[in-house]
Amino acid sequence: MLIHKIVLCHIEKLEVNKNIQSIYLILILILNLSCAENKESDKKADSAELAKISKTDTLKFTSGIRSIFQDSKGNYWFGSHSEGISRYNGKSFEYFTTKEGLQDNQIRSIQEDEEGIIWIVTARGVNAYNGDNMTSYSTEFNSPISDWNATTGDLWFYAGEEDGIYRFDGMNMNYLTFPKPKNTDPYNSFGVTGISKDKNGAIWIATYSALFSYDDEIVDIFEHKKLNLEDNESLHVRSILADSQGRIWIGNNGIGVILINGDSITHFSKEQGKLLPIDEFRLNTNKNQTAKNTGLQSVFAIEEDYKGNIWFGDRDSGAWKYDGKTLTNYQVDIKLKPQMIWSIYEDQNKNLLFGMNDGGIYKFNGRLFDKWF
Template identity: 70%
Template sequence: MNKRINLIYLILILILNFSCVERKSTEKETYQSDLVATSKTDTLKFTSGIRAILQDSKGNYWFGSHNEGVSFYNGKSFKYFTTHEGLADNQIRSIQEDENGNIWFETAKGVSVYDKGKITNYPSKNNNPIFDWNETNGDLWFYASEEGGINRFDGMNMNYLIFPKPKNENPDNSYGVTDISKDKDGKIWIATYSALFNYDGKMTNVFDNKNLKLKDNEVLHIRSVLADSKGRIWIGNNGIGAILKKGDVITHFSKEQGKLIPMNEFEANTKSQQFAKNTGLQSVFAIEEDSEGNIWFGDRDSGAWKYDGKTLTNYKIDTKLNSQMIWSIYEDQNKNLLFGMAQGGVYKFNGKTFDKQF
């Protein structure tokens, strides 16, 4: 009888301990996920757009969608996970891998990290914003919010850093982060809608309309930035195309190449419900450098553009698509250049044309 009572008591203790562990896990926003909670298929099923691509150190591919979560491809099948499996949000804006092999997802509502079957979430902002960036460290940087800050993970904490915004700023300006690039010297270049920020480990510098030498009707609306292997900084705008910063020299690249439509026509297009497609390099949402040093631009309307240092060439990805808009460009470990489309699907450049890869 005593043995039976002891057994029942032991079972109750185990149940209580398990419940406490579960509660504690929830409070830390940590979720168990083995990437198989949703369906497996032999083709990528996303239709809302591919905003991020990563091939990890093990050769697996990760695809981040506009509003359908993440897909993982191991070379044989696709597996999916969303907020149901613990993601902070289903809109994925970037994907990174850290030195320990953990996969980080920048979402529209915070940062999620996948580590050995667990997903842990970090909010975009906290109650302790940091103005002196030098008080923090870490190589992982993330979009924070529309409030004018950026997240930096130091290995333990997600720090919320405040931008040194330009004086006399327009109250309508937004400093929400749209892209991040690291140059060959380790400096971080941070694109926001209204300005480009640069952090060199000691100081945070600001490049706005004035120091980018823009005219009054040339309004910054930055969507992408690339620090290339030659030390050049490429800035992609939605409206005034690509700007090139080479040292202290600023060049309005799209205008120099003759690839802009008149601003009044472009502004009319962006205010209409159905865009009248521009044919130039005007709405640059993605920039990438390939292994041969070519610079590639992804435009909202006109598809892909390749700059080899002398010639700028335009490509249509797939004429069967209703939209040629490119959300992301990525070169994988095999030097395949991949293009994530707004209509879903990933295309590979074969040297002349584009083949649907995923």
């Protein structure tokens, strides 16, 4: 506009003839077209650069796949240990990080509600993605709630390394505090490591130092004594599964799998003869070894397949399948050191997917593991 005014001003003052005016008008048009082309070129450059950053043809994660989920539209979501989350539509991968609104780039879990909103739990809070916008929910614990029955909602979330859990009621993210065991070591952490709903609708919540269950009436606590552990066996729960038969599988880092089956509580890894002596295990761990790759000892993931087999993902020894009678160990990929499995997920096509420590994802073909990404 400034160029226009200056040029027209000169035209009036000089009282030039129509030919000269025409020349000025042509110059103005040339200037306008040049500016417009440059702006359009800048937009295209920015758009191309964003597309290059946010989409790839192959999965680019290298920090570990902590969570896998397939939504109602068939898209896969892969949550990484430190690089955000990726959505795969069958052709390309789209990435979301803190730049796109995530509260943290470490993804703990992914789920979808009845309205199709994708809920992403990060190490620093919860995000909800509706397909267009990323909404963040506060991690402030200004009004902790001890009476769990005073809240409603079917969405439960990890709430940081605190002493409670989030429950979303459709409007508010309520922070419910755990009724911690008496005489608890003040250094124990009750950060949530897994959530699973049983066939009766009760919620089972794994934390590092105890297991909690809630049936919409009572919060029950399963700690060291109630789980029948020895004095030298320490709880460090990393995974939880309530299976189709009503059994509760508890995966620990150090003492393997504990099984709750009705009123019976057994040390599954020990019964199966797949538990190294604690002292030997700690010695190997301190030396950064892999516990001889023989034990079902550090279980970071548990899943049930459509046949009723229970699968365990171990930090050191790869995948384990329990068919109700026999426990079988698999190496996912002989090239991987370690064979650490962060996540196991069965998709809508009954494919069993394994998220690995190196950022890779494998499919089990019934006999061996094929690398998918």
